[in-house]
Amino acid sequence: MAEVSDQLIFWIVVSVRFLLPLAIPRYPLIGILGCMIVDAVDQLVFQLFTNLPLEGYQGYDKSLDIYYLTIAYISTLRNWPNLFAFKLGRILFYHRLAGVALFGLTLYRPLLLIFANVFEYFFIFYEATRLRRDPNRLTEWELIGAAAFILIVIKLPQEFWIHILDMNTLDWIRSNPLALLVLVGWGAGIVMGLWWLLRGVPRAVERPSILDDPKTAPTAGDAPGKNLPQDRLINGALIEKIILISLLSITFAQILPDVRATNLAIAAGVTAIIVINTAVSQGLARRGTEWSSIMAEFLVISAMNLGLVAGAAFLLPSINGSINLDNALFMVLLLTLNITLYDRYRRLHLERFAVGIR
Structure with a gap:
């Protein structure tokens, strides 16, 4: 019975990870944030509620990550009017895609640091920005600066923590209870940042056909x-x-x-x-x-x-x-x-x- 329950939880999580990215083209910011949240908690769910062995799950995890990032990249064809932002995003996406493919072939973990996933946060930066201002007003240097900031301040430390130090968040919290305050503060910061972005937007952003312009x-x-x-x-x-x-x-x-x-x-x-x-x-x-x-x-x-x-x-x-x-x-x-x-x-x-x- 426990085995059936474990398999049910596993397939529910995997199904969500396959279906949720389909919302990204129409609801880019909500869709990508939803995918990130599910990606962040899936292994935690397995650890807390199942007895599934997770030694080989990283391969599944990286493949499912690339799946939703691929949908996100394709959605930039639909949604991004800033051509330089699109080209930069394409470079960042293929940089990560090549790294994950090489990791799948070699299982050499430092590759995931070298090919850091800057595209995901760059996508969020662009989509969050377009809630408050015309994305066509983003200059090339602003876009390059955003990508550099994401790489140096956010992704390199994160990828080093996960793939080089091989730190497990749940184990870290268990051994350092105060670390939970850090995670709660990080989550609160995200919520407040989203509230600040959305407070001036009374309804969902309309995306009129480009043929209307x-x-x-x-x-x-x-x-x-x-x-x-x-x-x-x-x-x-x-x-x-x-x-x-x-x-x-x-x-x-x-x-x-x-x-x-x-x-x-x-x-x-x-x-x-x-x-x-x-x-x-x-x-x-x-x-x-x-x-x-x-x-x-x-x-x-x-x-x-x-x-x-x-x-x-x-x-x-x-x-x-x-x-x-x-x-x-x-x-x-x-x-x-x-x-x-x-x-x-x-x-x-x-x-x-x-x-x-x-």
Whole structure:
């Protein structure tokens, strides 16, 4: 009975960690803070309420962290009108993504210090700032200064505490009861900071369509389908999707049971699926077909990708290969979700700036 209860708690926590990030594109600040809170307390919940062994949970934890950070990065395509902030955020995100992928391959903990997660707090800084002022007024030096402050003052000490000293917060509190006051003060500071940010905002911040703003709306010659970079099969978006989804898939492959494929094979499979998806999407766009909703796009692309996996599962035995269908199903849904969000929000990004991602 206890084992069933432990598994129930485990899957509830993991399900929350998968579903909560889907709120980030529409509610960026609330969504990312919710993900951070769940990330901060999940192991504490396991320690207090289950008897689960947690030796290997760090791999799960880092993979789930990268999952919600990936959703956050993709949401910047949708929400960020400051192009320099977007480019800086992209650099910070891929810096962390590369570090987590290397950690998954080597389990060398100092990598998580070297590739510190500055993107997360930079994302929060930007989204909190836009509640109080026009984000387009943020200068390049202000953005660089914010990123440097986050790295030096917040993230390097935090990553050193967690990954080099290997300090457990619960054990630290047990051995130093006064440390609880530090955590309570930190939490109170966050709450008061949020109150200060939100007290002048009487309702949720409206995010009107970029097409409603004549300053950012594309001209007729810049509209999608009018020789913009996404009309070519091989373009920056395709390359970025391959890099992004391949690294994300390799990171998750390290924690899935019975994964026999090499990292190169995973990257090759992901590349094939992305190229096919992109070709089909561009073919439909040229015919004038538009998705009625992002959910419809996700369901149709998922069905197509599952068909590709089923075909591979049928053909591989003829060359002495095989596929773990449970793992394949999970990976297909994961990559399809991110491909769908990326494609949809990149179109908004292109419409906003009337250029390709540079």
